[in-house]
Amino acid sequence: MTNDQQTITEDQWHKAALIWSFHQMHHPVGPVDAAIGLGSHDLGVAAYSAELYRAGLFPTLVFTGANSPTTAKVFPRGEAVHFREHAIELGVPADAILLEPHAANTGQNITLSREVLAAAGIHPATVLLVSKPYMERRSYATARKLWPDVDIICASEPLEFDDYLKSIGDDKLVLDMLVGDLQRVIEYPALGFAVEQEVPKDVHAAYESLIRDGFTSRLIA
Template sequence: MTLPDAVTKDAQLLWEYQLMGHSPRRCSVAIGLGSHDLGVADVTAEMYRQGMAPLVVFTGATSRTTRERMPRGEAEHYRMRAIELGVPSDAILVEPQARNTGENIRFSRALLEEQGVPVSSVLLVSKPYEERRAYATARKLWPDVKFVSASAPMTLADYVDSIGDAHLVVDMLVGALQRLLIYPAQGFMISQQVPQDVLDAYERLCAQGFTSRLIPDAAQTE
């Protein structure tokens, strides 16, 4: 499916805004946030191999999207993938209960505290279009830790090709932006400034029906 040029341009604005632009650096631990995308496990494994973190946490249960593809749970499938890529099993902790980004952070923090792992910095690995959401959530729920965001280095076009559904990718971008707008007021994440051109692109995409990932009846602004 090929999207109109105007839609692609607006989606590109949302995509670029979601990327935090952090340079990877060595952290106390790498946390890979569960999802349908095994690329998160690939990036986390690569960060480990590069010496960016001595320990990896994979966090995630299952969802409607992953129930059939990852029947053992997202975190467990990530663990298996990372071991295939050369990460030793004793360098991986698994948190198998989290069902949203907030739980990913809270439950991973609790697991690390339970294991007695001192944490001053976290390499936070997510899907590209959820870098900013993950970062904003982590900053709210774990404010005394420094976070460095990471994801697969790919373009929007590459990501669309990997998913195979351009309309769905735009829906996901719109949904991710909506949450950045409404969640700070609900206490789920820190507030971040959204440039006007990104807001305008978001409104245009909503008006054109890219709304399947929106939270129904939610206010569109904080």
């Protein structure tokens, strides 16, 4: 497993694949009142949101996100703005999309999207969160904490781990992100940012091993 940035060993790949699987919630996807596409470096979120809209699963789609150090150069006008434009190119009507261009973290993605929906007169009972594949669990835990009266379903582009690595083109970045998101799943409940979730022992061991191997650029202090 190689790329221009770093060679990924077979052992590291297997540990990362274990964490990848844990991050996904495996929720059955069905009709909901509204969907929220969470901004990131991964334009696949916009593409999959558009696919689910065209399948008739929801009438309203919110794209949320400003910029992060990872996305500032790729999406200079903000994640949500670029995601919206991509979804329109893929056939989603502009009037079906609400824009939330200010969120700087997952908590703000949830709370500000809720405000945008409310301002449009939409008070959903069911919400679909569309995210990167390895962000499902963290987005779920965050939404359950901050929007507890809504039924949350999580979805992401249905890619195998190897296919996702190829789509991003930077193995080191993806492994760093996998580790960073798992750290947040583990630590954010104590900070009041998310609900508690049990992390299996083998997943936790894989996480600690990848940290020792240096996949740490997305860890919080």
